[in-house]
Amino acid sequence: MEELGKGFLRMTCFRFIMILLVVYSTRLVAEPQQDCFSCEIKVTDLSEPLDLTGRWLFTNSDQPSHASPEADTSQWTTVMTPGGWEKAYPEQSPYMVGWYRGNFVFAPELIGQKVTILLDAYMGGVEVFLDGKEIYQRGSSNSYEKYFSIQPIPIIFTISQERQVIAFRITTNLMKGVYQLPFTMLSYKNQDDYVSFYQFWGGEFRSLSAFVVGAIGLFFLLIYAKVKSKLYLIAGLSGVSIFPFYGFPSDMFIRHVDPQTLQILHYTGIGSLAMFHGYFAQFFYRFYPWFNRLNFTVNGVLIACFVYFAIDFHHQAFLGVRKFLFIYANIVSYQFIYVLVQAARKNRVAVPLLLGEFIMFACSIHDILLALGLIQSVSLIFFGTLIATSCIMVVASSLFASTYLENKSLLKNIEGVNKNLESIVETRTNELKTKSQAMDHMIHRQSEAVESTVGELNQILETVDQNVGHARASEKEAETSHQIATEGRERVSQMQQSMKEIESAVVSVVEQVRIGNENIETIMTIIKDISQKTTIINDIVFQTKLLSFNASVEAARAGDQGKGFSVVAEEVGNLAQMSGNAAREISALLDRSQTEIHTIVGNSQKQVHELANRSSNTVSKGVELAVRCDEILTELVDRVGTVKNLMASITKAAEEQSEGVHSISETMASLVDQSQEVEAITKKPKKLVA
Known part of the structure; x- marks a missing residue:
């Protein structure tokens, strides 16, 4: 805040100095000078251009008779030419028409020689009279003749006698008829480098600069539309906003619009240029929001004023706003020069900006002195603004080029990664496909094993049913088996033990089935992880598509140089699309496998639990019946033989039941082995995808 206060104090002091300068300069212009240069201009030699700068006869009385050599000039005054009109009639309101008169005395040897007078009236209307006859005229829009807007007008005539009177009438809004140098007389040449330079400087070069800088400004506005960086926005507006100041004075616009209107409107470019240059400088140091808001407000008001004057002209107000x-432009220039000085200490990028803005500031001071009539010179503000704006364009272009090259390098790296990714994805996809097929086969085998287990359990159920029938028959026969009751008890005890073993085996079978189901659930979890990995692949594919799209955009901006790069970007996008399709197919296959496994496990659990419950109930009933048989066998004496045979049958059935239980155990062991194989298969694709 302390530094900001110092900057504001400096700007305030600078404003005060500028106001004093304006007031003092106005007093200097108003001082009377008695010598009259144009009262008699002796021309003895034209081998070198003759400078016509001096005090010329002048009047603001607009009378056609002023063109005559015999016109009375006793009431005329003199003004410094080039220079302003304020001193001529300081008590009068601003006026728009002024007459200049020069009495030339030519050496006899110059009679018959063709000469040229270069006169710059800065877009004003001009009429030139030689000995009362009009030899040149420009005023309004003209589609056939060159206007020589801010160029020196070549007034060509032939010296016909020793004494000749040249008068020229100038119509202008600026209270300054002959605006700037050159103001000379020189011998006429078909090809004159001196004349050609000034014509090119104020004409073709200025128009070319307007369109080049404007086009570059539009280019940066297009960049801003894509990247949304304010730096490019301000750079673009800096180029576009100066176009009125450069372009409106050109013949291309004057052919269609009144020159005086264009003269008013071309000043809109100066304030806008200062405003955007000041904003651009802050990107390299720090921003002053309050100053920017004030700057935008003042510039907006100034533009509105000039547009209003172009519609409804008020001379006094126009001159005040112009001053x-x-x-205002110089105050803003001081502010952003201060910002760039601070920025240049930390960032070398700001050095060319500082140089350009300092040149523009010096040129603007020069042109203020020129506009106030304190000096006679050539306007340099166009040169200064062109240098400063060019520095902004160069810095912005450098930043854009650096960003572009960094993005290009990054895109090449991404392209290499994408190529490797394509190969990896293809390899991993094939491996996943193979493993998925193997997993499908293993699941199919597991399904068959489960079905075999169900068949074995059915056989156990049938055997248990047979045991129940034999036990009932043994109950009937036990009444006569008293003699062999003791042996019968032993057999029954064996049967009880067998039933307990069957019950334990059934519990073991159920436990093995539960473990198998847990392993299958683990497989399903792994399949879900694989599916999540395919989601990651899809994300990579999306990012690759996005980068391909950005690369296509950058290639489109690069024009013809980016066509090859655009093809590469398109192929990258196609490869990403293929990878995405493969990943979605894998994901669909995994989802389908997960659903089928879930269905198989659910059915297996339901059937195994039903069979186990039935077996357990049957075994429990068998045990109860065996106990009952043991009690009854104490009474079976007479039918021991029959009971023995029946018990033999029971033993055989128990053996068959034991064999069935062993078969169930082997089947469930096979199911466990298959589950382990599935787990090993799914772990490897998971690592490959990761």
């Missing part, structure tokens, strides 16, 4: 514009 304020020059002061």
